[in-house]
Amino acid sequence: SVPLLQAARKKNSLTLLELTEAELEEQFVRGDGPGGQATNKTNNCVVLKHIPSGIVVKCHQTRSVEKNRKIAREILQEKVDLFYKGEDSDVFKERKASEKQKQEKKRRAKENLERKKLFKEMQQLDKE
Numbered sequence: 001s002v003p004l005l006q007a008a009r010k011k012n013s014l015t016l017l018e019l020t021e022a023e024l025e026e027q028f029v030r031g032d033g034p035g036g037q038a039t040n041k042t043n044n045c046v047v048l049k050h051i052p053s054g055i056v057v058k059c060h061q062t063r064s065v066e067k068n069r070k071i072a073r074e075i076l077q078e079k080v081d082l083f084y085k086g087e088d089s090d091v092f093k094e095r096k097a098s099e100k101q102k103q104e105k106k107r108r109a110k111e112n113l114e115r116k117k118l119f120k121e122m123q124q125l126d127k128e
Contacts, residue, residue, distance in 0.1 A: 016081040016090070019073065025049040026069070031060035038063075048072040055079050 031045035045060035046068040057079065059072035082089045 016077050017084060019050065019077055019080060023051050024073075024076075025051055028065065033060070044068060046072045048076050050076055050080050053080055053083050055083060 025048070027047040027049075028043040029045050029047055030041075030043055031039050033039065042063075044063060044065045045058065046065065047056065047058050048069075049056045055076065057072050057076040059068045059075065061071055062068055078091045082091045086092065
């Protein structure tokens with residue numbers, strides 16, 4: 001699943017395949033997970049299926065059915081785009097770029113840790 005902030009940001013910057021309502025099958029079911037009686041009594045979990053590709057998305061991120069419907073459509077649109085375009089998809093390219101950034105950040109943190117370690121060792125040698 002895609003975090004809410006990323007979904008909102010991606011929607012503006014990416015060119016995704018458009019979905020038509022005729023291609024979608026929507027159901028409202030009871031959500032699962034923590035929440036007890038509030039979750040067990042309400043049908044605010046949205047299950048959205050893209051009929052041509054068979055991709056199914058289940059969204060129960062908020063208590064509002066309308067918000068869950070919107071989020072489910074955004075997630076489904078990204079998944080369908082990725083399914084049909086593959087590596088040419090903007091979603092795929094953005095994921096690769098963020099993965100590369102993450103690895104670079106990890107590498108820099110590791111280098112800084114090594115520098116700190118060497119600095120401490122040098123200080124210990126100077127004291128002796």
